[in-house]
Amino acid sequence: MLVIEGIHAFYGRIEALKGVSLEVKQGEIVTLIGANGAGKSTLLMTICGQPRGQGGRIVLEGIDITNMSTHQIMRRGIAQSPEGRRVFPRMTVYENLQMGAINVDPGHFEGDLKRCFELFPILERRRGQRAGTLSGGEQQMLAIARAMMARPRLLLLDEPSLGLAPLIVRQIFSVIKELNQQGVTVLLVEQNAFHALKLAHRAYVLVNGQITMTGTGRQLLADPEVRRAYLEGGH
């Protein structure tokens, strides 16, 4: 579904991605783990065209999107829940969800809204409330729901567990799994390696802008090097 071949990305003169290749197949959950500054978020942003990928190709469903502008890419069945949630704080939950559906045929709106509220019942109770007044977990749910309103076939999630209580993290991961079972392909960037790897069909490890390891989620979870670097570090 999404194929990335030897992509480089730069912030000014700093090379954040050094020839990354990665593939996400239809119906998969693919996880990308790595330390701070490894380039995980940059990779997601590069898929969206900002910064623009250089030196390689990004192909989405057979179409080369490397040189498309962000808003064109985001209308091709791809949606992102960005790092730090980035909900619109002074707009209500309902308005945020409307914004998610801004490029979708309005005929789908009611149905999609119902689906979102089924996934995240708390959002229905908060629909008239300003997004800025939601708790962190609720905001994350809203960010995912907003992305889902765009009816993506590929969902990009950037650290959905950031700063959330373990119970909420579990809840969010179970929703991701559910979405995947409904047919949405997911590319998940995470620091919370344990949960993310358990969930993933396949996973990549990104170190200093390069993929150093790949395998099924279970393989990486069992790998001693991954365990040492990402799972047992703080303990």
Add this chain to the structure above:
Amino acid sequence: MTGLLAGLDGNRLLRHVLGAVLITFLMTSLIVGLELVATQTGLSLRPRYHIVLYCVVVVALGSTAVFALAERSWRLPMLVGVVIAALLLVPLLTGNLASDLAFLLPFPVAPLNWLALLLPAFILIRAAQLAYASARPPAAAARRREMTRTGKLVSLGLGLLLILVAFAFPISPWGSRQLVDILTIVLIYIMLGWGLNIVVGLAGLLDLGYVAFYAVGAYSYALLSEYFGWSFWVCLPLAGLFAASFGIVLGFPVLRLRGDYLAIVTLGFGEIIRVVLINWYEFTGGPDGIGGIPRPSFFGLPFQANPPRDGGETFASFFGLSFDPYHRIAFLYYLILVLALFTNWFTIRIRKLPIGRAWEALREDEIACRALGLNPTNVKLAAFGIGAMFAGFAGSFFAARQGFISPESFVFIESAVILAIVVLGGLGSQLGIVFSAAILIGLPEFFRELEDYRMLAFGLVMVLIMIWKPTGLVSHRDPTIRLHPRGDGR
């Protein structure tokens, strides 16, 4: 007495009041207390110590009240407010400046004395707020958030009422020529405020050069009528179109800028337009301006005393009325009222459409907007263009009303005033803009007879608004973060 001073530190209160009194005395004793009078023998000083005494007493009372209010005590300020109000009201209501009690009034003109009532009013309102807050259990404060629905209904009802009053006003017995004229000016600014609100309030793009588009609209009509003899009704949409294209032209280079940088560039653009208007003498008439701009007609019927030379009828003769210049003034008033209401209607409508939502979202978070597949360039250009269009409409109306325009009408301070209207009204609030335009434009016009004092009143009102309503008169969308929780009364 102890009840009055409950919760107050007597010593600190005394020190506070004595300090204020001392400063007042030192400041007023020489400047106010001695009057220089010219007599036949030369200049001499005449003491006016009763005024100094007056100042000292007022400051003592006022500072007592302010101190108590700051300590969240309300009984003493209530008493002080009532006393001051009574001292002012009694002479004001009985015979005014002529009465024996006139020495109680601080100013030599009646309107200023009425304005002085703001001081006790401020104290009383604040005291009442504190009293209310202390009598009410804190749980009640939390309920405020859910009142937004009622709040919306109230503001809708108030809006409709205002529209009705606005339409009825010129034909009502209160509709004097001077008042309708002032209201016409206020309405121009309301329309400009509503137009700028699209750019600043909704899209969140700080535009300090908005008056440039106003100028473009005004000159469009003036020049088109001068060179081609086109009528107001043809030029009105064209003026909007020209202003919108200028908005888009300005938009293109500045779209990558944000916040302060954008403000500076728009400021520069406003000046460029003005400087071009001044210097392109052959085309725009330069600093001389353009005069003799034709007035708008009522469906082809002009407002004038005598029928046009080439035959035809005037407004008055067509409707069988005797000629009255008030007709034209009222017509201009209705014209700008309709234009302004159209602006408002358009804004309310577009807010609910995807483009309006996109403006608000863009104001909140540009990166998130990109992630949703919005093209920020187009969204911003639309905001600039549409905002400028309404300034263009207002500009051509302005030219038609004045009959004469020059670059002097389009200086930076105009932009600042329009921006102040939008900000004071509460960014994004339509009704708030009406109130703040009425205050910022209407008050100085209304109190024009006070001459320089009116700037004093103007400043006072501005300060009071900022104290009471730091987020604008009608803040529709609350700030996300508050330093103090709501209902805390701080």
